[in-house]
Amino acid sequence: METILSTQNSRVKEWEKLKTKKGRRKTGRYLLEGRHLVNEVLQSGAELDYVVSTQAELDVITFTVPEEKLVIISEKIADRLSDTVTTQGIFAIVQIPNQQRQLAEPQGNEAGxxxxxxxxxxxxxxxxxxxxxxxxxxxxxxxxxxxxxxxxxxxxxxxxxxxxxxxxxxxxxxxxxxxxxxxxxxxxxxxxxxxxxxxxxxxxxxxxxxxxxxxxxxxxxxxxxxxxxxxxxxxxxxxxxxxxxxxxxxxxxxxxxxxx
Amino acid sequence: METILSTQNSRVKEWEKLKTKKGRRKTGRYLLEGRHLVNEVLQSGAELDYVVSTQAELDVITFTVPEEKLVIISEKIADRLSDTVTTQGIFAIVQIPNQQRQLAEPQGNEAGxxxxxxxxxxxxxxxxxxxxxxxxxxxxxxxxxxxxxxxxxxxxxxxxxxxxxxxxxxxxxxxxxxxxxxxxxxxxxxxxxxxxxxxxxxxxxxxxxxxxxxxxxxxxxxxxxxxxxxxxxxxxxxxxxxxxxxxxxxxxxxxxxxxx
Incomplete structure (x- = not known):
């Protein structure tokens, strides 16, 4: 577990860029925001780099975040990363699966x-x-x-x-x-x-x-x-x-x- | 037709208050924004006090605004009245019909x-x-x-x-x-x-x-x-x-x- 408090931190700047299509394409990562979605992505088994959260939010959530993935951030950084008016303060940096990085054709088994x-x-x-x-x-x-x-x-x-x-x-x-x-x-x-x-x-x-x-x-x-x-x-x-x-x-x- | 250019004009301030429920209740008026809705309200025969518009917008619209109802405003005033990120610059100040000012009971003929x-x-x-x-x-x-x-x-x-x-x-x-x-x-x-x-x-x-x-x-x-x-x-x-x-x-x- 590590802690980042400066909005000038280079990783914070990298994560902020994931709000843009260009940033996502360059890194193959995306930014997921909010308690419910972070919980879902953890359960989904998706490959993720970090769960990034304020301490206040960590004290409130009822699911467990793997220690080695966790980065604690300040409220100010949360506001920078957020896409909402009042953020819950929790995010995940998730890898975009290979098959979703480019156009895909049907596999021939698309029932339903x-x-x-x-x-x-x-x-x-x-x-x-x-x-x-x-x-x-x-x-x-x-x-x-x-x-x-x-x-x-x-x-x-x-x-x-x-x-x-x-x-x-x-x-x-x-x-x-x-x-x-x-x-x-x-x-x-x-x-x-x-x-x-x-x-x-x-x-x-x-x-x-x-x-x-x-x-x-x-x-x-x-x-x-x-x-x-x-x-x-x-x-x-x-x-x-x-x-x-x-x-x-x-x-x-x-x-x-x-x-x- | 008259023209208002100062955001400090008392009528502009009155109109701005129509964004709040309190302002609407006090005056019995509401503010309608946008080309399509202003056109609809004019056609509907609703009682309206003013159509308020920037000159740029007036040059673009394809319907007619009654001269005696028209007030020309600056872009700055339009931004103040607007509830959108980029306003078209046209508004109507409309009277709230009596039956919509208070709770109403069914009339006994509510088919459909x-x-x-x-x-x-x-x-x-x-x-x-x-x-x-x-x-x-x-x-x-x-x-x-x-x-x-x-x-x-x-x-x-x-x-x-x-x-x-x-x-x-x-x-x-x-x-x-x-x-x-x-x-x-x-x-x-x-x-x-x-x-x-x-x-x-x-x-x-x-x-x-x-x-x-x-x-x-x-x-x-x-x-x-x-x-x-x-x-x-x-x-x-x-x-x-x-x-x-x-x-x-x-x-x-x-x-x-x-x-x-």
């Missing part, structure tokens, strides 16, 4: 329900969709082009631990779509177009993918053309659209067949 | 689907639920005890115009629940309890109310005991819960019967 994210930008929306996919028993989420980084601190926080429950993959959605269809798994696009199929008319299946698109512009026209079918949630009131995370929740729960 | 909010605190969640209720063709939303204020700027922003499409009411949910049941409309509570009814087993009806509860603690035990039935969304993965706005979206679309 999958969510594909096409150009989704709001970290809160992404985190909520991953959490909902977890709740709905989905196998994984593929982060496609333009979608915010899996290891962005705001995305990590919004996932609330679901990042340790289901697979999160960086992928080229065109490749994933083709391989799912080759395996005879339907891939459903989503569009704000009453000409698309109503989601309630789609038969529930266990193995499929659902694509959600950008908050303002929807999913890419290229992908829309290649899907098995495109689905639509009928809007009966005057709202122009649904929040993307709400729409994803309605569709994930409606399309997936659950075993009895 | 209704959403009751019990102690919901996050403005983003509230706004998203109102927007989803609008999309799903709900008649209105009742803001119960502990729920953030209808006229809180963050709540207003998150509603994205749906506040002008459906009824928003301040109410005592115990009274609303009893009167709905007296009218033979079912009232569904929600709980994270597999002993509750699965939502997919509830028959769709046109006239009913759905109660959503606090983000962390769920809805009040008192209300849970008095509902027609309590429903549950089965969680098949490892997530502990769903985001309340996602859960509300799934339930609103699943429970409401739509005409053919």
């Amino acid at each position: 329900a999958w969510l594909f994210l096409d150009n989704i930008q709001d970290p809160g929306n992404i985190g909520t969709m991953v959490r909902t996919a977890d709740a709905a028993g989905f196998a994984g989420v593929v982060f496609g082009k333009g979608t915010a980084d899996i290891f962005n601190p705001k995305v990590q926080r919004a996932m609330q631990g679901s990042q340790f429950h289901i697979q999160l993959i960086l992928g080229n959605l065109e490749i994933w779509l083709k391989q799912f269809q080759a395996a005879h798994y339907p891939v459903y696009g989503t569009e704000l177009n009453p000409q698309a199929k109503q989601y309630t008319d789609i038969e529930q299946v266990r193995d499929f993918a659902l694509i959600m698109g950008n908050e303002g512009n929807g999913m890419s026209q290229e992908l829309l053309k290649q899907t098995t079918a495109n689905v639509y949630i009928p809007i009966t009131g005057q709202a122009e659209s649904l929040n993307v995370a709400v729409a994803a929740g309605i569709l994930m729960f409606a399309l997936k067949a659950n075993e009895l | 689907a209704w959403l009751f909010l019990d102690n919901i605190q996050d403005p983003g969640n509230i706004g998203t639920m109102v927007r989803t209720a609008d999309a799903a063709g709900f008649a209105g939303v009742v803001f119960g005890k502990g729920t953030a204020d209808i006229f809180n700027p963050k709540v207003q922003r998150a509603m994205q115009g749906s506040q002008f499409h459906i009824q928003l009411i301040l109410g005592n949910l115990e009274i609303w629940l009893k009167q709905f049941q007296a009218a033979h409309y079912p009232v569904y509570g929600t709980e994270l309890n597999p002993q509750a009814k699965q939502y997919t087993d509830i028959e769709q009806v046109r006239d009913f109310a759905l109660i959503m509860g606090n983000e962390g603690n769920g809805m009040s035990q008192e209300l849970l005991k008095q509902t027609t039935a309590n429903v549950y969304i089965p969680i098949t993965g490892q997530a502990e819960s769903l985001n309340v706005a996602v859960a509300a979206g799934i339930l609103m679309f699943a429970l409401k019967a739509n005409e053919l």
Whole structure:
């Protein structure tokens, strides 16, 4: 166990850089914040360099941090590392698994329900969709082009631990779509177009993918053309659209067949 | 049309106070921010005192602001009034309708689907639920005890115009629940309890109310005991819960019967 009290310490500066995509790419590490997530990452068996915490926080937590990984920091350093307004003061410096450092292709054994994210930008929306996919028993989420980084601190926080429950993959959605269809798994696009199929008319299946698109512009026209079918949630009131995370929740729960 | 350039102007100070509940209660006014909402409020026929805008913003908007209501302000004043990081620079000072200044009881003609909010605190969640209720063709939303204020700027922003499409009411949910049941409309509570009814087993009806509860603690035990039935969304993965706005979206679309 060691203690760092200066915000000028070179390691503190290194950790701060993990808030940026560049810093994460350079070091292959990311920064996880908060009691719940640090507990989850310790239980997950992920490779981690350090658990970094204020003494006040250590006195409060109910789980054990391995002595050799622990670094005590000052409140000031905690504020520097934090991405929240009032930090709990506990962080983990975690290695990004090799398979999440680059685009990955399907392995050919992707059974179950999958969510594909096409150009989704709001970290809160992404985190909520991953959490909902977890709740709905989905196998994984593929982060496609333009979608915010899996290891962005705001995305990590919004996932609330679901990042340790289901697979999160960086992928080229065109490749994933083709391989799912080759395996005879339907891939459903989503569009704000009453000409698309109503989601309630789609038969529930266990193995499929659902694509959600950008908050303002929807999913890419290229992908829309290649899907098995495109689905639509009928809007009966005057709202122009649904929040993307709400729409994803309605569709994930409606399309997936659950075993009895 | 008049112009105000000093942030020390007494009217600017008055308008700034509308960001607080106290300021709104004292004056019976609220502050609405952004191009889309100002356009909606103008179209809605609501009583408004002023449209306050920077010259730069006025040059960009495509709708007309009545000359006698218009006040031009500096960018600095816009920043002071704004609740966002980068403001568009346009606001309206709107009168709170009499019926929304105090608790209201049902009128006895509340047909349709209704959403009751019990102690919901996050403005983003509230706004998203109102927007989803609008999309799903709900008649209105009742803001119960502990729920953030209808006229809180963050709540207003998150509603994205749906506040002008459906009824928003301040109410005592115990009274609303009893009167709905007296009218033979079912009232569904929600709980994270597999002993509750699965939502997919509830028959769709046109006239009913759905109660959503606090983000962390769920809805009040008192209300849970008095509902027609309590429903549950089965969680098949490892997530502990769903985001309340996602859960509300799934339930609103699943429970409401739509005409053919």
